[in-house]
Amino acid sequence: MATLKDVARMANVDVSTVSRAINNTSYVHPDTKARILASVKELGYQPNVIAQSLRQGKRHTIGVVVPRLHMTVFAEIMQGIEEEARRLGYATLICNTEDDSKTERECLTRLRNGFVDGIIIAGTGHNGRLLRDIRSSGLTITQILRQQDTTLSSVIVNYENCGYEATKYLESRGCREIGLINGTMKIAPYQERYNGYHRALKELGLSETSAISSSPVNSLEYGYQCALDLLEQNPNLDAIMAAVDVQGIGAMRALKEQGIKVPEQIRLISLTGHIIGGMLETTMTSMEMPAHEMGLKAALMTIRDIESPTEPKTPPQHLVFTSSLVERESS
Amino acid sequence: MATLKDVARMANVDVSTVSRAINNTSYVHPDTKARILASVKELGYQPNVIAQSLRQGKRHTIGVVVPRLHMTVFAEIMQGIEEEARRLGYATLICNTEDDSKTERECLTRLRNGFVDGIIIAGTGHNGRLLRDIRSSGLTITQILRQQDTTLSSVIVNYENCGYEATKYLESRGCREIGLINGTMKIAPYQERYNGYHRALKELGLSETSAISSSPVNSLEYGYQCALDLLEQNPNLDAIMAAVDVQGIGAMRALKEQGIKVPEQIRLISLTGHIIGGMLETTMTSMEMPAHEMGLKAALMTIRDIESPTEPKTPPQHLVFTSSLVERESS
DNA sequence: CTGAAAGCGCTTACAG
DNA sequence: CTGAAAGCGCTTACAG
Secondary structure, three states: OOOHHHHHHHHOOOHHHHHHHHHOOOOOOHHHHHHHHHHHHHHOOOOOHHHHHHHHOOOOEEEEEEOOOOOOHHHHHHHHHHHHHHHOOOEEEEEEOOOOHHHHHHHHHHHHHHHOOEEEEOOOOOOHHHHHHHHHOOOEEEEEOOOOOOOOEEEEEOHHHHHHHHHHHHHHOOOOOEEEEOOOOOOHHHHHHHHHHHHHHHHHOOOOEEEOOOOOOOOHHHHHHHHHHHHHHOOOOOEEEEOOHHHHHHHHHHHHHOOOOOOOOOEEEEEEEOHHHHHOOOOOEEEEOOHHHHHHHHHHHHHHHHHOOOOOOOOOOEEEEOOEEEOOOOO | OOOHHHHHHHHOOOHHHHHHHHHOOOOOOHHHHHHHHHHHHHHOOOOOHHHHHHHHOOOOEEEEEEOOOOOOHHHHHHHHHHHHHHHOOOEEEEEEOOOOHHHHHHHHHHHHHHHOOEEEEOOOOOOHHHHHHHHHOOOEEEEEOOOOOOOOEEEEEOHHHHHHHHHHHHHHOOOOOEEEEOOOOOOHHHHHHHHHHHHHHHHHOOOOEEEOOOOOOOOHHHHHHHHHHHHHHOOOOOEEEEOOHHHHHHHHHHHHHOOOOOOOOOEEEEEEEOHHHHHOOOOOEEEEOOHHHHHHHHHHHHHHHHHOOOOOOOOOOEEEEOOEEEOOOOO
16 A cells, blocks of 8 residues: 555655645645645555544544344444434444443443544443443443433433333223233343333233243344243233334244234234334334434434533433334234 | 553553563563553553554454345344454454445445455445455455455355256246346346346246346335236246345235235245244245355455465455255245 | 664644 | 654564
8 A cells, every 4th residue: 555655755745745735734836736646646545544543533433332233223223323424424333242241342442442433332231331431531422222321321212101102002902911022121221111011001900921031132033932931921911012123023923823813812012113014924013213313313412522622521411212103914 | 541651651661561561572570560560450551453553554353344234144144254253353343335336435445544454345346446456455355245356255155056946946846937036137146146047947948027126125125016016027927036035025025915825826935045034924935045154254264364474465265155945934 | 671762654733 | 835853652673
């Protein structure tokens, strides 16, 4: 790769002049500039972003740390983040943690040491200390979808309300034995969805049936397994709420194998719907969040904070969105 | 963030000694070392990888450029790549292009200028020149799944055979009017799947019915639209081959809406299956590739080449895998 | 065993 | 309008 020095030599000027000509950072005589740009072109010069970063202390890059992208709402959020970041001149680096706290720690450690100016994370909840350290070392951190720490900014959904509304909806459709497929309560959204479910049941005078399996939470198998568990726990089950879409898909398969008809015998609803719900053989009713917009907002908040000149950084901001019910065939 | 200098000052030694102590790069007196490590701990020192990279000319990072992760086989390949990279001490940065050549160019340009030592790419086919430039500037490039350029290494599947075998299989199940949902022929795998399909039809004396829509190739809508097109083109259609899973899911929905039974009236097969196929209401027969292993191999090839001391780099290597048929309910 | 110096490729006050 | 110098945070020959 050609460097500034090579260009300078070829154009017979100092490297500083080349830098100025390329970045339009101060006036350069048109003739000189022309000569320089010709050399740049001939050598195919490309600035080394690593050197720029080191020098400027800014990398115009944000890191995004998510549990999974595959078949989850994170894929949609990611698109929003990328779109907004691109618009504002930032690149994005994605890291998958598979909801493993050790992997997450590795990702965070790598990102903090110079790769990025800020981090958007849907965390495992196990690296709270590290996250606060990173924050206080000057990087911007925004929590997305999972608010594990109120001292850090966040863009989330009112999950409690989401679980509450879905339960009320099912009851209004005549269901009395409503089961919940959930995830570990250590992760905020799962805890809150459960709270909403619980509150609604109490108000309605209904009793609880819920399941948590041991497979990775965001998997089809998890939903499949949990659905079978629910059926065993409660033979009179007449509705299933799945925390996320993939669980719902797995549950649908389990019901099919048991010869149970959806929605005739059991109504099914996903609490975190995304695009696939409308394209299944039996389309799935779901609570849907404005994922794309949430991504946009998270990117905007993050970049604004990165570029804010105030020190210490601005206080944490919390943006709460609401999911809305999209009725389809499964309920 | 604390720097080497801070640690050096605190431990009363030179920065070079700190560097040596931390990296175990030469003997340091145990007492000095202890003092240094104590300071490191107290200051919470973390090396700045940007500075390390600039200095060493190596970043121990590979970039992965893919069209999409969401609901595609790339998600699975990605897991393989990440697993192997991690094992070998490399980090991975993912870039989504959404199969847009402009976005792809931006990603590549950003990555080349210092971010990574090598790139694994499933390309759009529109930046061949840029890729060769990057290659000749010293970065390792490995094509995954899409071999657009034989002068660059690749890890792919024998798509021609895949299309051929699937067609023969459907014929053996009694199908005579076999439709193909494909993607743009400019992308190698689509062209090759078509070739295999075509070859089989010719051998069997059957005629062609195929569809390409205008939505993004990897989308549910695309499959849905194409299925409707196929039905219109050929009222006697008795089988559909979808290039990828999401297309197959969309097609299944279209058939359901038309009141057509799968597999009784139309058999359905996906040429690029992954995990979701086994969890649908009607599980989907598909040709499956060893995606995880392909990811491992791509990462290994890439990192081996990065670390190979020979200059110019080793000649391109091509690894070809074969898909195998997994029979499920849809056929 | 450890320090002083050079340098990775840039940018940016400071002169002139 | 342009050059010379310093410095971002490291690593690594070179001395001693």
